[in-house]
Amino acid sequence: MDIKNVIIIGSGPAGYTAGIYTGRAQLSPLLIAGGEPGGQLITTTTVENWPGEDDGILGAALMQNMERQAKKYGTEIVADRVTEVDVTSRPFTVKTASTTYQTHSIIIATGASARWLGVPGENELKGRGISACATCDGFFFRDKHVVVVGGGDAALEEATYLTRYASKVTIVVRKDVLSASKPMIERAEKNEKISFIWNSQVKEFQGTQTLERVVLTNSQTQEETVVDAQGCFVAIGHKPNTELFAGKIELDAVGYIVHQCGSMETSVPGIFACGDVTDHSYRQAITASGTGCMAAIDCERFLAKND
Numbered sequence: 261m262d263i264k265n266v267i268i269i270g271s272g273p274a275g276y277t278a279g280i281y282t283g284r285a286q287l288s289p290l291l292i293a294g295g296e297p298g299g300q301l302i303t304t305t306t307v308e309n310w311p312g313e314d315d316g317i318l319g320a321a322l323m324q325n326m327e328r329q330a331k332k333y334g335t336e337i338v339a340d341r342v343t344e345v346d347v348t349s350r351p352f353t354v355k356t357a358s359t360t361y362q363t364h365s366i367i368i369a370t371g372a373s374a375r376w377l378g379v380p381g382e383n384e385l386k387g388r389g390i391s392a393c394a395t396c397d398g399f400f401f402r403d404k405h406v407v408v409v410g411g412g413d414a415a416l417e418e419a420t421y422l423t424r425y426a427s428k429v430t431i432v433v434r435k436d437v438l439s440a441s442k443p444m445i446e447r448a449e450k451n452e453k454i455s456f457i458w459n460s461q462v463k464e465f466q467g468t469q470t471l472e473r474v475v476l477t478n479s480q481t482q483e484e485t486v487v488d489a490q491g492c493f494v495a496i497g498h499k500p501n502t503e504l505f506a507g508k509i510e511l512d513a514v515g516y517i518v519h520q521c522g523s524m525e526t527s528v529p530g531i532f533a534c535g536d537v538t539d540h541s542y543r544q545a546i547t548a549s550g551t552g553c554m555a556a557i558d559c560e561r562f563l564a565k566n567d
Contacts, residue, residue, distance in 0.1 A: 263351050264290050264363040266559055268335075269342050270501075272301065273545045274535025275369035276326035277552030278559075282367070283333030285560045290363070291330065291337045292356060294370065301545055308399060310545060322545070347508050347528050365530045365563060367555050368517060370501040372536040372543065376494055377409065381465030389471025390492050393543065394418040397493075403427045406491035407474050409462055411435065415495035416444040422493065423453040430487060432457050432476060460485070465492065500537050509533075516540060524555035525562070532559050 268278050268291040275291055282289040301307065301319035308316040317325075331337060338356075346353040351362040374392035376382060382390060391397040394408075398421060406426045408419040411433040419429045431448070436458045438445050448454050457476065463484065464475040474492055476485045500516045510518040510527035517526055517533040524532045534555035535548035 262362075264288070264361060265563060266290070266365045266367060267292065267352075267354050267361060267363040268367045268369060269345075269354070269504075270294050270369035270371055270535070270537075271296075271327070271337075272323070272369060272371055272535060273326065273549040274371070274537075274552035274555075275367075276323070276330045277549040278367045278369060278534060278556040279330035279335035279337070280326070280333055281553055281556030282559060283330060283335040285556070286334070287560065287563065289335045289367075290361065291335050292342055292354070293337055293339050295341050306400075307396075307545060309396075342504060345504050345508065347531060350530070352530070364566075365559050366532070367552075367559055368505065368526070368531065368533040368537055369535045369548075369552060369555075370504070370537050371548075372498045372500040372516075372539070374494065375497045375499055377462050377496070379462050379464055381467070382494075385465050385467055385471050388469065389467060389490060390465060390494065392494050392498075394421045394493050394495075395544065397491075398422050398425050401426050401491040404490040405430070405488065406493060407432055407487060407489045408493045408495055410495035410497075411438045411440065412495070412497070413440045413444050414497065416440045416448045418493050418495045419454055420444075420448055420451060423451055426453065426491070429454045430457060430489070431455070432460050432462065432474075434461055434479065435459065457485070457487075462492075498536070498543065502537060514540070524551060524558045530562055530566075532562075 265287040266282050266289045268275050271293040279291045301323050306316040307319050340356040344355040354361045402425045405428045408415050408431045419431050422429050459479045460476040463477045466473040474487045474489050502515050517538045532555040534551035536543050
């Protein structure tokens with residue numbers, strides 16, 4: 261079996277950047293794109309904070325550009341999904357639905373998935389009023405009423421950030437108390453633009469071309485309330501896509517991959533991780549891309565050191 265120098269698992273900004281760098285290093289990388297080639301940016305409308313794109317760029321177009329650039333430098337990209345990884349012996353084994361590969365190193369770029377509500381209208385209106393990233397999309401809701409769903413630190417942080425743009429921010433909380441930290445609660449309560457709806461859950465999102473209304477159900481009285489809003493940010497957490505690696509490399513308590521201090525290498529030498537799969541805090545395209553570069557350089561150095 262032909263042994264690859266490096267296999268990159270996952271695409272998106274982290275995976276494609278790792279492909280560009282390992283390709284330019286003449287490592288002949290293989291990138292297995294996964295079930296959603298391009299990652300979360302494929303469903304993002306305009307990315308206005310990507311450096312050099314002062315007029316913004318569509319998320320899908322940005323990913324197409326990065327994919328094309330990775331191929332230009334010799335990255336082989338296959339539209340397949342990894343089903344199993346064996347890291348107990350070298351070379352490592354990576355299995356997909358159709359093929360088995362062996363490789364001297366692995367770069368994991370499988371990302372993290374936002375937790376969604378799973379209610380009617382949500383899928384249809386994602387990217388058209390419904391988002392899971394205020395720092396990505398908040399600018400588009402200037403002088404509009406937006407809803408934030410959640411009661412933890414992430415929800416209150418999103419809500420506070422959105423007050424820079426929105427005329428009003430309504431936080432929908434499932435219980436009658438917040439689970440956020442005390443400083444976050446105090447900051448939100450002092451903000452005149454923020455209000456709360458308690459003991460409520462989203463039943464449905466409504467709108468034709470874009471979000472127009474959020475239908476809520478009170479968990480105690482079952483009474484329905486319709487909130488007119490042009491935006492909704494779901495902030496109930498993210499789930500790192502690390503099921504393949506549980507019990508094989510070190511993960512933290514939430515499931516994110518732990519990398520070594522000063523390196524993108526994981527607890528297993530020769531395996532590196534980058535992008536949202538290691539990132540609790542930022543979850544930006546530019547930070548994912550940056551760690552993709554770092555993982556690729558670390559990988560190149562590892563291969564050179566180990567001949």
